[in-house]
Amino acid sequence: MRRHWIWLIPLLFLAGLLLIALLFQQNRSVYQQQYQFAVQLFNQLRELDAVSDREIVQIAHARGRNYDHLAQARQQIYLAQQALEQWAELDDPVTQTLLSSYFTLQEHKEALVLDIQHYAALSRNGLLYLPQLNAELSAQGVIGEAQRYQLLSALYRFHLFGDLASLHEVQRHLADLQALPVTSAALADFKHHAERNLSHLARLSQDVQAYLLIESRPVLDALEQQKQIYYAERVALLERRARIMVGLTLLLVLGLALAGYRWQLSSQQSRLARQRLETAVSGLSEAFALFDGQGRLVLCNQAWQRTYPWMNEQERRDWSRCYASLQRYLKASGCRAYLKPQEVHQFLEETYDGRWLQASDSGTPEGGRVCVRTDISGIQQSRQELRTVAAVFENCNEAIMVVDAAVRITLVNPAFERITGYAAAEVLGQNPHLLASGRHDRAFYRQLWLALLEDGQWSGEIWNRRRNGEIYPQHLSITTLRNAADQVHEYVAVFTDITQHKKHEEQIKRQAYYDALTQLPNRILLIDRLEQALAQPQRHRLLALCFIDLDRFKNVNDTLGHEAGDQLLVQVAARFTACLPASATLARFGGDEYVVLLPELHSAQEATLIAEQMIACASEPFVLAERDIQIGCSIGIALYPNDAQDADSLMRNADLAMYQAKQAGRNCLRFFTQRLQREADYLMQLEQDLRLALAAGQFSVHYQPQISSHTGRVEGVEALLRWQHPQRGWISPVDFIGLAEDTGLIGELGWWVLEQSVRDLARWRQQGHALRLAVNVSGRQKQLGLQAASVLALLARHGLEASDLVIEITESLLMERDDDTQAWLEAFTTQGIRLAIDDFGTGYSSLSYLKRFPISVLKIDREFIRDLGEAGEAQSLVEAIVALGRSLGLKLVAEGVETATQLSRVQALGCDQVQGYYYARPLPADELLFWMTRHQQDIQAGLYSPDEKD
Numbered sequence: 025m026r027r028h029w030i031w032l033i034p035l036l037f038l039a040g041l042l043l044i045a046l047l048f049q050q051n052r053s054v055y056q057q058q059y060q061f062a063v064q065l066f067n068q069l070r071e072l073d074a075v076s077d078r079e080i081v082q083i084a085h086a087r088g089r090n091y092d093h094l095a096q097a098r099q100q101i102y103l104a105q106q107a108l109e110q111w112a113e114l115d116d117p118v119t120q121t122l123l124s125s126y127f128t129l130q131e132h133k134e135a136l137v138l139d140i141q142h143y144a145a146l147s148r149n150g151l152l153y154l155p156q157l158n159a160e161l162s163a164q165g166v167i168g169e170a171q172r173y174q175l176l177s178a179l180y181r182f183h184l185f186g187d188l189a190s191l192h193e194v195q196r197h198l199a200d201l202q203a204l205p206v207t208s209a210a211l212a213d214f215k216h217h218a219e220r221n222l223s224h225l226a227r228l229s230q231d232v233q234a235y236l237l238i239e240s241r242p243v244l245d246a247l248e249q250q251k252q253i254y255y256a257e258r259v260a261l262l263e264r265r266a267r268i269m270v271g272l273t274l275l276l277v278l279g280l281a282l283a284g285y286r287w288q289l290s291s292q293q294s295r296l297a298r299q300r301l302e303t304a305v306s307g308l309s310e311a312f313a314l315f316d317g318q319g320r321l322v323l324c325n326q327a328w329q330r331t332y333p334w335m336n337e338q339e340r341r342d343w344s345r346c347y348a349s350l351q352r353y354l355k356a357s358g359c360r361a362y363l364k365p366q367e368v369h370q371f372l373e374e375t376y377d378g379r380w381l382q383a384s385d386s387g388t389p390e391g392g393r394v395c396v397r398t399d400i401s402g403i404q405q406s407r408q409e410l411r412t413v414a415a416v417f418e419n420c421n422e423a424i425m426v427v428d429a430a431v432r433i434t435l436v437n438p439a440f441e442r443i444t445g446y447a448a449a450e451v452l453g454q455n456p457h458l459l460a461s462g463r464h465d466r467a468f469y470r471q472l473w474l475a476l477l478e479d480g481q482w483s484g485e486i487w488n489r490r491r492n493g494e495i496y497p498q499h500l501s502i503t504t505l506r507n508a509a510d511q512v513h514e515y516v517a518v519f520t521d522i523t524q525h526k527k528h529e530e531q532i533k534r535q536a537y538y539d540a541l542t543q544l545p546n547r548i549l550l551i552d553r554l555e556q557a558l559a560q561p562q563r564h565r566l567l568a569l570c571f572i573d574l575d576r577f578k579n580v581n582d583t584l585g586h587e588a589g590d591q592l593l594v595q596v597a598a599r600f601t602a603c604l605p606a607s608a609t610l611a612r613f614g615g616d617e618y619v620v621l622l623p624e625l626h627s628a629q630e631a632t633l634i635a636e637q638m639i640a641c642a643s644e645p646f647v648l649a650e651r652d653i654q655i656g657c658s659i660g661i662a663l664y665p666n667d668a669q670d671a672d673s674l675m676r677n678a679d680l681a682m683y684q685a686k687q688a689g690r691n692c693l694r695f696f697t698q699r700l701q702r703e704a705d706y707l708m709q710l711e712q713d714l715r716l717a718l719a720a721g722q723f724s725v726h727y728q729p730q731i732s733s734h735t736g737r738v739e740g741v742e743a744l745l746r747w748q749h750p751q752r753g754w755i756s757p758v759d760f761i762g763l764a765e766d767t768g769l770i771g772e773l774g775w776w777v778l779e780q781s782v783r784d785l786a787r788w789r790q791q792g793h794a795l796r797l798a799v800n801v802s803g804r805q806k807q808l809g810l811q812a813a814s815v816l817a818l819l820a821r822h823g824l825e826a827s828d829l830v831i832e833i834t835e836s837l838l839m840e841r842d843d844d845t846q847a848w849l850e851a852f853t854t855q856g857i858r859l860a861i862d863d864f865g866t867g868y869s870s871l872s873y874l875k876r877f878p879i880s881v882l883k884i885d886r887e888f889i890r891d892l893g894e895a896g897e898a899q900s901l902v903e904a905i906v907a908l909g910r911s912l913g914l915k916l917v918a919e920g921v922e923t924a925t926q927l928s929r930v931q932a933l934g935c936d937q938v939q940g941y942y943y944a945r946p947l948p949a950d951e952l953l954f955w956m957t958r959h960q961q962d963i964q965a966g967l968y969s970p971d972e973k974d
């Protein structure tokens with residue numbers, strides 16, 4: 025559509041040409057008309073001039089009868105002159121001059137015409153009167169008649185022809201007449217009139233001559249010629265003007281075309297410019313709007329629409345409405361921003377959703393308005409963040425050091441000054457190397473710089489020097505900052521003084537690797553050193569690991585207290601250290617266990633000597649709490665590479681050997697042997713089997729009767745666990761209870777024994793056997809969660825009383841001396857369950873714990889009972905135990921009574937009950953019933969006699 029206007033240009037051009045031709049033609053015809061009219065006028069004037077001349081001549085020569093034709097001609101000449109004057113080109117001076125002279129000529133003629141008419145009339149009258157007078161004279165006979173006739177005749181000729189000869193003749197005749205004497209008045213009158221007539225005729229002739237001599241025609245010709253020239257000039261002028269007009273039209277059209285082209289070009293450019301502007305504006309993050317001089321929206325971007333989402337379309341498109349809306353909005357928002365009504369203004373504006381805008385409104389030269397809104401919420405936030413960062417920078421405990429690309433310190437914070445001792449002014453502009461301690465080599469720094477350049481950061485520990493020369497450790501993190509061109513801009517180093525941290529670390533390390541009490545290496549460090557020693561590629565090398573356990577340490581601990589025990593451990597450590605070579609590592613392994621690593625041995629004998637020396641040291645009395653204390657130690661030795669190849673195995677084997685030494689009577693040393701290994705393997709296998717045995721139903725409970733030493737009646741039974749191993753047959757509880765305790769299986773197993781035996785007891789009750797049940801309970805069961813409440817509930821479930829149950833515990837449990845154990849035991853006894861001390865006399869039998877714990881029964885170990893019949897101190901020991909029990913009101917049970925002698929002895933000593941093979945071995949439940957029935961029958965039959973049973 026836009027390009028169609030181009031066809032208008034030739035059309036306009038043609039229209040212009042047509043218009044010019046039309047105007048040209050019109051003007052030309054006007055000129056032509058004027059010219060023709062003027063030519064007609066000239067011809068008419070010429071004709072009228074001729075008529076006028078003819079009439080003049082006729083009048084002058086007495087041929088005209090009247091002046092009507094002459095007057096008519098003169099009148100027409102006058103009108104034609106007026107017409108000519110009207111049509112004359114007043115702008116042409118030549119025409120004006122000619123016309124003026126023509127009019128002058130005509131005026132002259134007019135004046136002559138009047139004269140001629142006048143003298144013609146006078147002449148004619150004279151000529152009419154003279155003949156009358158002549159006739160009178162003739163009649164009177166006045167002389168000179170001939171002369172008069174001649175005169176009259178000459179006069180008539182002169183009048184008719186006006187020739188000079190006639191005039192001369194008249195003049196002669198008149199002179200002749202004049203010469204005549206006046207004879208009469210008539211003659212005088214005649215002479216007078218003749219003379220006057222002649223003068224009139226002369227004057228008439230003179231005027232006619234003058235009239236005819238006036239040349240008006242050439243003037244008319246000149247006028248016509250001038251008219252023709254003027255006309256030609258006018259036409260030429262018209263043509264020139266037409267050409268100019270054509271030229272101008274052409275120029276105009278060309279100009280229009282050019283203007284159109286330029287307009288099109290400029291509109292294209294402006295379209296392009298607008299597109300570019302729109303693209304640029306739409307790409308702006310700022311809100312942008314352009315309003316024209318009339319306040320109409322010319323252009324705005326998406327950001328503008330987003331900025332003023334509350335504005336409706338009309339407001340957005342109209343600046344005044346938009347402005348008014350802004351004003352309203354700002355007023356409503358509590359005037360936190362300001363708007364000035366100037367032509368150009370800048371202001372802050374807070375949007376409804378809390379954003380801050382930097383607004384700038386400026387006028388355009390056309391009276392429009394450019395509005396820009398920049399969301400400066402981020403800047404505000406950044407400022408806030410900067411303030412926060414600055415506060416952090418100033419107040420943080422970490423030292424911050426900024427170094428420029430030329431490795432010069434540009435900024436440090438107060439923490440830097442505190443840590444390094446340097447004031448900011450002292451280090452700014454300096455190379456950070458001034459802080460170096462000299463502890464790190466070139467390679468270290470090369471690595472650091474490489475990491476900074478390649479990875480952009482480095483962090484680690486570094487030793488630096490304070491201003492006072494002190495070298496201290498830092499934890500340093502350096503980050504490389506790069507500019508937009510990816511060039512290193514600066515390095516930011518953040519570091520903390522980790523002196524204290526290092527100390528703590530050292531302390532923690534020490535705590536982790538050293539025993540706090542003895543300051544010896546602990547188990548972890550020992551294993552570490554052992555592994556290191558084993559890793560040494562040394563041929564023909566012998567290494568020994570000695571596992572040491574103090575003998576009777578527990579006694580010291582229990583009797584003198586933990587503090588004394590601790591002192592003993594420290595003293596032992598000191599003595600052992602004194603016995604060992606420098607290459608050895610003495611470690612406290614835990615409790616009263618020590619381990620010595622001897623890494624550089626030449627023979628096993630060397631290890632023996634060292635171990636014996638340690639045993640000797642440990643056997644020397646120790647002074648604790650002003651008392652001499654005698655202990656000893658058992659040492660197990662395992663050798664590398666003979667006994668094991670790795671650290672774990674070596675430790676285990678040394679431990680086994682140590683147990684072997686313990687079993688061998690303590691205070692001795694034992695080397696690990698293959699037999700020990702086999703036993704260890706056996707135990708391992710046993711443990712595995714034990715884990716499966718309960719589910720496999722391999723356990724059963726046997727019961728051993730407990731018989732009143734006074735009546736011989738069965739008062740109770742002791743439940744004893746039995747394990748029927750599928751391959752190994754019966755396994756004694758002595759062999760697996762300890763293992764079950766170690767593995768924690770005793771919890772489940774012990775509960776199973778309780779359930780099983782309580783169930784059997786309840787059955788026996790129903791069958792009429794009033795028995796009391798004794799069940800062994802391990803101290804480990806306490807740790808594994810056995811509760812009195814559960815046991816009571818179990819009894820209640822089977823309709824039994826708490827007093828029907830006796831729990832047998834070992835002395836060792838009572839040795840634990842903690843409140844928990846007491847509370848745990850009391851939970852049983854307060855409900856009526858009784859407690860029995862098993863194997864009394866083998867441990868640290870003490871009056872104190874017997875008093876402290878709620879014990880009801882003492883079971884005298886069978887070791888003492890066994891020796892009762894023989895000479896020795898057994899008799900007096902049992903007597904003492906019985907006396908002790910009696911004094912505390914305890915019931916006394918003798919275990920392991922096998923013979924009648926033993927029975928009679930324990931009866932004599934006052935034991936309340938006996939238990940032993942003398943009466944019965946532990947029996948399965950069914951056999952027990954059978955045994956009890958028979959035993960009852962024997963008693964009833966009076967057959968029961970200790971001697972008989974023996």
Ligand SMILES: Nc1nc2c(ncn2[C@@H]2O[C@@H]3COP(=O)(O)O[C@H]4[C@@H](O)[C@H](n5cnc6c(=O)[nH]c(N)nc65)O[C@@H]4COP(=O)(O)O[C@H]3[C@H]2O)c(=O)[nH]1
Pocket residue numbers: 728743744745746756757758761774777799800801802832862863886919920921922939940941942946
């Ligand atoms: N030489 C000899 N021995 C006699 C005589 N009379 C009884 N014995 C044995 O002496 C042990 C008495 O049990 P204990 O001292 O409680 O000693 C028990 C007890 O401490 C433990 N034990 C057995 N069953 C259990 C149980 O269910 N739980 C717990 N925790 N330990 C149990 O195993 C130990 C050994 O039990 P057993 O092998 O059954 O050995 C039993 C029994 O068979 C005798 O006249 N001569």
